Amino acid sequence: MSARHFLSLMDCSPTELVSLIRRAMELKDLRNRGVLFEPLKNRVLGMIFEKASTRTRLSFEAGMIQFGGQAIFLSPRDTQLGRGEPIADAAKVMSRMLDAVMIRTFAHDTLTEFAANSRVPVINGLSDDLHPCQLLADMQTYLEHRGSIAGKTVVWIGDGNNMCNSYIEAAIQFDFQLRVACPEGYEPSARLLAEAGERVQIIRDPRQAVVGAHLVTTDVWASMGQEDEAQERMKLFKPYQVDRALLDMADESVLFLHCLPAHRGEEISEDLLDDPRSAAWDQAENRLHAQKALLEFLVEASHHHV
Known part of the structure; x- marks a missing residue:
């Protein structure tokens, strides 16, 4: 099973990641100019969703169609x-029929086990x-708006969740x-923190954290x-709302x-998404372009190896 997978940013080298993002910008330009480009003609992406999605489904499905291919949506009811069937068995069968598989799931082990048994x-x-x-x-968006992110200071505010880990x-x-x-009690993965070492600091006070920040980002609480914990979280996370005043404390070039x-009025103030920063x-649109670059990279590579 020699296919390349993309389960984490660590599955690519830093050089590959930068070239994926540069490629995404080229693909965006092609689309903006209305150029037809179909490198994945007749290729099929299977999309397995165990969690709901708007942007992930739309971006992968639209991306495959724009590339001349197709995407098949499998809801939790479908898979x-x-x-119903061991993950390994499902992976062996599905990967004989598809050219790539995108999975949105709960347990990360589901992905690693599927990938270990997939030929695509x-x-x-x-x-x-x-x-x-x-x-x-996100990295494409920063590059487009502000240039290289290397050496910059980024601040994550809120829950140490899957986005924070990434x-x-x-x-x-x-x-x-x-x-x-x-x-x-809401820190990101201890293993990743250890791996990152000096690169990552935990600072409890968001006002202190944003001083000098070039990029500030957050996510729902x-x-x-986790809906059952929502009330308790609302109280605990209240001091972590990002508003215009907080961005004012960051570097003047800050991007949000x-x-x-x-959830306006929770992790961000009502007006924050309208702020020029x-x-x-x-960023939402760039899901489409970045994932197209990723699909092109992975699917074309796997077909060269056949």
Whole structure:
């Protein structure tokens, strides 16, 4: 099973990641100019969703269609990975029929087990641990608006969730400093923190964390599956809302990103996405372009090896 997979940012070298992002910018330009480009004609992407999705489904499906291929959407009712059939069996069968598989799931092990038994590339469309596709879009957005992120200071505010974990991997791969401002007990992965070493600091006070920041980002306080904790989280995370006043304390070139969906009035103030320093809409669109670059890279590579 020699296919290349993309389960985390660590599956690519820093050089490959930068070239993926540069390629995404080229693909964006082609689309903006209305150029027909179909490198994945007749290729089929299977998309397995165990969690709901708007941007992930739309971007992968639209991307495959724009590339001249097709995408097949499998809802939780259609698959139930590991419940009706062992994950390994599903991977062996599906990968004989498809050219790539994107999976959005709960347990990260589902991805690693599927990938270990797949003869085609497997892409992490989000797991409870990581969201690497979102980071490609975020890094593309920063590059487009502000240039290279290497050596810059990035601040994550809020829950140390899968997005925060992927920001830690990005700090390692894209060579920036990361400060995580989170309440006690809501830290990101201890393993990733250890791996990142000096690169990542945990600072409890968001006002202290944003001083000199070039990029500030956050996410909803209660992720999918945590709705029962929402009330308790609302109280605990209140001091972590990002508003215009907080951005004013950062570097004057600061860019604000949010992977969406956003809960206005919770992790961000009502007006923040309309602030000129926010690039959340470009960031959402860039999911399409970054993932197209990723699909082209993985699927074309796997067909050269056949």
